[in-house]
Amino acid sequence: MTYSEVITTRILSLCAVRNITVNKLATLSGMKQSTLDNIIRGNTKSPGLRTLHRISQGFGITLSELLNFPEINETLFEDE
Numbered sequence: 001m002t003y004s005e006v007i008t009t010r011i012l013s014l015c016a017v018r019n020i021t022v023n024k025l026a027t028l029s030g031m032k033q034s035t036l037d038n039i040i041r042g043n044t045k046s047p048g049l050r051t052l053h054r055i056s057q058g059f060g061i062t063l064s065e066l067l068n069f070p071e072i073n074e075t076l077f078e079d080e
Helices: 003-018 022-029 033-041 049-059 063-067 070-074
Strands: none
Touching: 003 022, 003 033, 003 049, 003 070, 022 033, 022 049, 033 049, 049 063
């Protein structure tokens, strides 16, 4: 599994739990929908810290909470 796949899985999971769309998350995060779409589609392989911080703010959680989940802590990442 790649880093971008793990991040995509986390974002989609949090959207499902909060019952919001990726478009709504983009609005809540103050970012363009295309930026988030590129992350979800895997076009952006390694989203920057600032982008991840904005996404976490959109979810109403800290960056640490966004990045602290079993898949990211237990995955041995393949080279992208």
